[in-house]
Amino acid sequence: MMVGSRYLGDGKCTFCVWAPLWESVDVRLLRPKEVVVPMKRLPFGYWTADVEGVYGCARYLYRLGGEVERPDPASHFQPQGVHGPSQVVDHKDFNWDDEDWRGIPLEEMILYELHVGTFTRQGTFVSAANELAYLKDLGVNAVSVMPIAQFPGERNWGYDGVYPYAVQSSYGGPSGFKEFVKACHAHGLAVVLDVVYNHLGPEGNYLADFAPYFTDKYKTPWGSAINFDGAYSDEVRNFFIGNAIHWFCHYHVDGLRLDAVHAIYDASAKPFLEELVEAVEELSESSGRKLYLIAESDLNDVKVIRPRELGGFGIDAQWCDDFHHALHALLTGEKHGYYVDFGKVPQLAKSFEEGYVYTWEYSAFRRRHHGSPSKERPAHQFVVFSQNHDQVGNRAMGERLSALVSFEVLKLAAGAVILSPYIPMLFMGEEYGETSPFLYFTSHSDTDLIEAVRKGRTEEFAGFDWPVDVPDPQDASTFETSKLKPHLREERVHHALFRYYRELLHxxxxxxxxxxPMRNVAVSTIGERVLLVHRPHKMGGSLLLLNLSPDPLEVEATLPPGEWVKVLDSSEEEWLGPGASLTCSLKGKTRVSMRPWNFALYRIS
Structure with a gap:
């Protein structure tokens, strides 16, 4: 069942809403002229009405029981914000001109995560589209967009969205996002959109007024859990599966990033995630273009990405937090919070080879065993990164890696991620060492909620050795401070880092x-702090050398057969390094001399 408004053309529009516990539902049209139309009850608690004289600018509310008026839970546009009326969108009235676009295969993706509001000074889809030529020149081929579903006010990370089908009005609304996706495809860039199916934000969340969308059986860290396995859950699933189809069909996105699937609580025999995968696979087959689902999960459970025929959910890929944590702890020396479980070179070596570090080992942070073996899964099912919105923004002061480590360390981190055997992802601005923090920001209107967010944000960092006087999320300056400063790209050190990233991507x-991405990777630890990563290939293999130490090291290494010729060295003066100590070629059993935090790539001659 398709919920929401569906414009049919010639002034005709179908409205459909799920409200099983109400005795009557009307649709009240506000524009172009006010009229109230009773809706017809259908099986399973759906209500529908076919209305004429409705055009693309029509605004409306649903009237429940003759008294309560609310915006459409499946609204496609909220031009007056989360508390205002919904607006009909004519999705046929757009010239896509991307019929020849076939997407980017998952295994070839190089992701670039961005937040629309802070990626540019203007914070709109239009201004973001103006940067696509820059991203193409950098060498990425897929843009991962943080959530754009309508949220309260004009500034938010997007995870407080309350209208999953609507495009944030302050970013440019439905037409703005379509133009952005169209421009991405014209530049050869795929679009992965972040969606949130584990909770809704608190302000403007009217779904519970319509139907049992939520359950008290479970609790999420962000509020009420969505009802995916209780009474009425079939229609809840329909709502969110329909949402995924909506983004693919109406906005031509290439993939969806599923936020925090570990907070989707579902004890049913056929979990929601499996049903979602089935629906997207069916759409992929009918459209002739592979559409992707990428999960965020902290479970370290391969069931998430294991094929359905092998008992898994069948999601195409997932973010690999273990790779980030293992790398970050080594580069920064941080040992608080979840970093207490990391900081050893063999852990990074294991992640290079397998993906997960914790595969049912004891986790001091969790105080229990954690994870399942992941070596069975193909390498293209793991997305790795040294920074992302969570790992930067969920620090008390929102510090990027550039604020925590030296220039040499930044280059080492870039090499480890980009030339890893997995799908690499960059976080906006990291390619030139952006200095602006990425802070947590909101623009709620409810004073009690504002105070609760401030308090919760402070309590969140109790397990970390960070300042407790965190920036006020509600203060507009917190948002402004988080915007990128693209002029830095032209400054000497920043431009050198940009060139280095571009070379790595090339x-x-x-x-x-x-x-x-490949699974046949051999990783060895030389001494205590040097990693040697061998990526064999029938057309000639590659060697990565990583000195994960603040000291210069000279170690004895036994290399794979053949003569290995240096291709890139982060210590070279070309990259504003201190000067290389590694020789131009290496062979057999040899002594290897490396600068502090040195990264190098060798290829077979």
Whole structure:
């Protein structure tokens, strides 16, 4: 059942809403002229009405029981914000001109995560589209957009969205997002959209007024859990599966990033996630274009990405937090919060080879065993990163890696991620060492909620050795401070880092042993702090050397057969390094001399 408003053309529109506990439901049209139309009850608690004289600008509310008026839970546009009326959108009235677009295969993706509001000074889809030529020149080929579902006010990370089908009005609304996706495809960039199916935000969340969308059986860290396995859950599932189809069909996105699937509580025999995968696979088959689902999960459970025929959910890929944590702890020395479980070189070596670090080992942070073996899964099912919105923004002061470590360490982190055997993802601005923090910001209107967010934000960092006087999320300056400063790209050090990132991305795409995610990776630890990563290939393999130490090291290494020629060295003066100590070629059993935090790539001659 398709919920929401569906414009049919010639002034005709169908409205459909799920409200099983009400005796009557009307649709009240506010524009172009006010009229109240009774809706017809259908099986399973749906209500529908076919209305004429409705055009793309029509605004409306649903009237429940003759008294309570609310916006459409499946509204496609909220031009007056979360408390205002919904607006009909004519999705046929847009020239896509991307019929030849076939997408980017998952295994070839190089992701770039951005937040629309802070990616540019203007914070709109239009201004973001103006930066696509820059991203293409950098070398990424897929843009991962943080949530754009309508949220309260004009500034938010997007995870407080309350209208899953509506495009944030302050970013440019439905037409703005369509133009952005169209421009991405014209530049050869895929679009992965972040969606939130584990909770809704608190302000403007009227779903419970319509139907049992939520359950008291479970609790999420962010509020009421969505009812995916109780009474009436079939229609709840229909709402969210329909949402995924909505983004694919009406906005031509190439993939969805599913936020925090570990907070989707579902004890049913056929979980919601499995049903969602089935629906997207069916749409992929009918459309002739592969559409992707990428999960965020802290479960370290391969069931999330294991094929359905093998008992898994069948999600295409997932973010690999363990790779980030293992790398971050080594580069920063941080040991608080969940970093207490990390900080050892063999852990990073394991992540290079397998993905997960915790595969049913004891976790001091969780105070229990954690994870399942992941080596069975193909490498393209893991997305890795040294920074993302969570790992930066969920720090008390929102510090990027550039504020925590030296220039040499930044180059090492870039090499580890981009030339890893997995799908790499960059966080906006990291490619030139952006100095603005990425803070948590909101623009709620409810004073009690504002105070609760402030208090909760402070309590969140109790387990970390960070300042407790965190920036006020509600203060507009917190948002403004988080905007990128693109003029930095032209400054000497920042421009050198940008060139270094661009070279790494070029090498990844042009080198057969690096261009695709692969499982046949051999990792060895030399001494206590040097990693040697061998990526073999029939057309010639590659060697990555990482000195994960603040000290210069000289170690004895036994290399794979053949003569290995240096291709890139982060210590070279070209990259504003201190000067290389590694020789131009290496062979057999040899002594390897590396600068502090040195990263190097060698290829077989």
């Amino acid at each position: 090498l990844r795409k042009s080198t057969p042993s690096l261009s695709l």
